[in-house]
Amino acid sequence: MSKVAVLGSGSWGTALSIVLADNGHDVRLWGRSQKQAEEINQHHYNNQYxxxxxxxxxxxxxxxxxxxxxxADTILLVVPTKAMRDVLGELRNYLDRPLPFIHASKGIEPGTHFRISEIIEEEVPQHLRSSVAVISGPSHAEEVALRQPTTITSSSLNPEAAKYVQDLFMTNHFRVYTNPDLIGVEIGGALKNIIAIGAGMTNGLGFGDNAKAALMTRGLAEIARLGLKLGASPLTFAGLSGLGDLIVTCTSVHSRNWRAGNMLGKGKSIDEVLNEMGMVVEGIRTTKAAYELAKKEKVEMPITNVLYDVLFHDKSTKEAVSELMGRVKKHEVEDLKIDPL
Structure with a gap:
């Protein structure tokens, strides 16, 4: 039995805590709300999420x-990307020995363009972390909490750390694969939120399955294009943390990013969307980071570019669709040059 500190008591942190508890682990679920903590400890519910x-x-x-x-002998980070540095900066004051760090957050930091594992490595001194791993894949918290079949990926630069995560979480309803491609797993998990905003927009605009399929397919090409430039394996984007996560996030009302895009497509402003959602929409911040990173790396990402203009420069959603459809003629695979294996 492990003693796991789960930092972040939102829907995903709570759902993963259920998986860990089902596996017999001692789970300490940390959040900032005293009211929420009392509800969990006294009544065993987290009804806000x-x-x-x-x-x-x-x-x-x-x-x-x-x-x-x-x-605690393991730390699981499930806080929004924007809160990651603050939480890490605080927790390192309380550690006196190296612990494995696992994160289940999906985002890229604007400005630095760091993935979450890179933020952890920068904020937590090496003598206080024995390893850094990520858990990612197609997994709505609402379904995981109900113990519905779910399959995800664990990844780390340390193969033993990825296997440790696999052993920590694996149950009859929560299957975990390992993947050595940390860059690809984190990039796939982060960037699919951008495409999910676009997928929601197509629904809000009244478009059908044709538009959504096109957006998802070309969106996956964008994700892979940037991932390959950063050193990821092309195979990762055909797997759970690539195509799998993209499908589940772009096709379900459970997805915050899809819901945000849907409201934008129906004509609501970004401020109205965020006020109505009342929760973090990771894809918005990630769109800014990916836009900056693509410019820096000279990677073409037309869907990300127009969504950036919608989110940060008040471009209308209809104008964004028109811009995408009016792009210069291209060959479908000319921008994804992958050497044969």
Missing amino acids: LTDVKLPSSIVAYTDLEASLHD
């Missing part, structure tokens, strides 16, 4: 970060 889902009694909620980390 997972309505009517009964939590195992072995999940104990904390609002004191130091207390949640006491005697």
